[in-house]
Amino acid sequence: MKQDPSMRAVGWAKSLPLGCGVKTARDWTRGHLATLGWDRTAPDAADSVVLTVSELVTNAHVHAHSDAQLILTWDEECLHVTVHDSSPRIPERRAPDDAALGGRGMLLVGALADEVRTHACPRGKDVTACFRPRPPDEPT
Structure with missing residues (x-):
């Protein structure tokens, strides 16, 4: 998973309007995980990321009544x-x-992610889950 040592970070962003299905978020996320090679090198972590995306986007749409x-x-x-x-x-x-x-989303996210943080912003909040991939043969 190591890339060019001069690259410090890479990122992607997507707006998901309230009427947009969560499947769009999952599919978009899977595509970017594939570019990182996680579908091959860290498939369990990739599945955890996709499930977390599903939960967090659902929370934004259903509980916050907001675009995500x-x-x-x-x-x-x-x-x-x-x-x-x-x-x-x-x-x-x-x-x-x-x-x-319902009511289990944040419990699930907390169990899947290595770390979860919430940050209040002037116009809402950010919920961030961090994932550190492990090789398939390394225990979690």
Whole structure:
């Protein structure tokens, strides 16, 4: 996964309007993970990233009632997956009711990512999950 040593980071950004399906975000993310080679070298991490994107974009659309801006940044150590929405409300990890259909998204993101941060912004918030890929034979 090492690239040109002069390259410090590479990134991509996509706007996802409220009416846009989350599948668009997943497909777009998978394409960029393939350019990094993660589909071959870190398939489990790639799946975790795609599931996290799905959860965070869904949160922006459903809970924040907002368009989502999805940003992927690879710094050769960590893939930062950031979703920005216009709601100032910080997401909470909560213990879901066993009968509830939702409420597990941030628990799931926290379990999948190596690190999760939330940052309040003047016009909403950013939720960033970081992923450090491991070779397929290295334990998590």
